[in-house]
Amino acid sequence: MLQISESQLVNKKWIALFGQGLEAFAEWRRLDYPELHPAVAGALNGNMPVRFIYPGTEQSLNPENYKAAVANQGPDLLTTQLWFDVK
Incomplete structure (x- = not known):
């Protein structure tokens, strides 16, 4: 049986949400993953x-x-x- 860690699963979900901005934003807030940083000149x-x-x-x-x-x-x-x- 294939074993997958929680971090691998969350990473795969983040990648799968590429192009789905609102859903990705909600998941980022829910899981605090990935660690994002604000724009330098934001x-x-x-x-x-x-x-x-x-x-x-x-x-x-x-x-x-x-x-x-x-x-x-x-x-x-x-x-x-x-x-x-x-x-």
Whole structure:
């Protein structure tokens, strides 16, 4: 029987997600693998994005719930860590 380690399995999944950006982003956040580093001259001052921001339509069409979400989770920024992201 073929034996495969957890790290090999996670690596194969990461490779399989090539071209599937949203799914790969979700897996990276879930598993903290692979170890990624921010762009040297990136727009986030050396930080990695850890969430998506709400679309402008959410702000304009659903302002009450948008404001409530921002009040509960923090600023609507790509770098705002969410409650379930423990690393």
